[in-house]
Amino acid sequence: MKPEARSKQEAASAVMVAQYSGACMIVLLLATLCWGLLPHTGYLFSALVFLMAIVLAGTRWNRGPVILMAVLCALVWNFIYIPPRFTLHIARLEDVVMFVLFFVVALSMGHLIARLREREEALERHHQEREALLAEKHRADLLAESERLHRTLLDSVSHELKTPIAIIRTALDGLGEGDPYAAEIATATRRLQRIVDSFLEMTRVESEALTPRPDWCEMGDIMHAATTPLEPELRGHPIELTGTEEMPLLRVDSRLLAQALGNVLHNATVHAPPGSSIEVHAALAQSQAGQGELELRVRDHGPGLTPDAARHVFDKFYRAPEAPAGGTGLGLAIARGLVRALKGDMTADNHPEGGALFTIRLPVQIHQTPP
Amino acid sequence: MSKAVIIDDEAQIRRLLRMVLEARGYEVSEAADGTAGLQEIAFHRPDVVLLDLGLPGLGGIEVLKRLREWSEVPVLILSVRDQEAVKVEALEHGADDYVTKPFGTAELLARLTVIQRRRFTRQNPHISSGPLTLDLLHHEATLHGETLKLTPIEFSLLKVLAEHAGRIITQSQIIRQIWPTQASDASEGLRVHISHLRRKLGPTGPRLINEPGIGYRLVEE
The missing domain is CATH 1.10.10.10 (Winged helix-like DNA-binding domain superfamily/Winged helix DNA-binding domain)
Structure with a gap:
């Protein structure tokens, strides 16, 4: 039991003790009072006084003490007041009837009033719970609303930025190949599209609007999804993929992972000399049944990272001093953001034999039966 | 000659798609919103429909649902990136395929050709x-x-x-x-x-x- 629950229970039992002893005290007090008044009022008066006390107690106390009080009152009244006094024996028939009636009325009064009060309390409690629930819901609604607004804003900005690019792209296709001017516009459009995509993606990563939707997939699917959008860039950089043969099915959000991997590959195409290969090595370490860690190492044959670059390469807008013009410095920041959204992490190093080496590590579920 | 209906709220996109499709011998009609689009389809009985998902008013999904109540015309969805859930919803509601803006003309035409092929019938084993x-x-x-x-x-x-x-x-x-x-x-x-x-x-x-x-x-x- 939790400590606060225990202290609560202790407090409740203390209240009960107080009420029970209070009930006895009041009966005693009233009995004495009525005894004093007996010569002036007669013994029926005391019965009414007792009843009133029970009703009043019922409005304050719990059922148990009230019923105890009702029983005590009936007995005390019988014992002290109903002739013959100081016996529980009742001589006259009308007194017997009176006693029984008193007993029944006192009990039911005590019972009914206590029940009424309990109902009231329950209603009050219910009301408070409802208030709390409503407040909770209101807060959740507000949060959802702000998320929705954010989403809508992002969507509309995204639409506004992408539509002109789509129009330029389609119009360029209409111009046909071979025109050197058109080719320049096409290159610039691709670059613009990349920038717009990066900014939107960065916003999405930073707003934590990314909810991974893990599903079973093959490593080949991830590679395919990562490389397809980079087809023009990768034409000059053959990818040497190792470690994926015989790899079992993995459960991971392949879309997010492919996007992260794609950004790392794109970075390699920017920094490595044309024609140089990009090595991608995948390794799977099983930690326990069905769980494990996927490691993806991307190595290029470029100049590698300076110590300063290695420190800052994942910073937003960081651009290596020798980097060719035309990047946003967002690609790797996004990649790491995506990998972190997948509960993994990413590091940047230099390969001992030269070239930059990026390592993505993330937890995955591993399919058990070998494919 | 194949007939195509383009439903997109962007006038420039409609104009460009019209040029691309007419160059390929399509007879094209267009609509800027869902309601007009459904009327165009009912009137022209096209062989293929190009439907933008981000339509104002009657949304793309709703257009698709209403269209599928009375027509089996092949529908190609025009969408932007990162709308996977919406794309799936559209495909589940009877869209035949999608292209993601910005798309290349070659890709668009290839998709149109594929979805216009006569759908598989159980006549042939x-x-x-x-x-x-x-x-x-x-x-x-x-x-x-x-x-x-x-x-x-x-x-x-x-x-x-x-x-x-x-x-x-x-x-x-x-x-x-x-x-x-x-x-x-x-x-x-x-x-x-x-x-x-x-x-x-x-x-x-x-x-x-x-x-x-x-x-x-x-x-x-």
């Missing part, structure tokens, strides 16, 4: 797609004339994919066709069978391309 032939009569699949050893599930999986050759088919559409009574999530089983099937098709067969978050596409090499 053979399905062929490039070097692949499925004999539904004998439950036999051949690749380059050689018989493939497939399990019954792999055969029906290949059949579903080949029926939609070149077209996207969502994961749940595949699952519904192969395991119609399956209530639980069958995606794991599907992935396992796809992986087996890919091995059996080998490097020379058609490729089963996964589009993350959406589904599969059988592509002839």
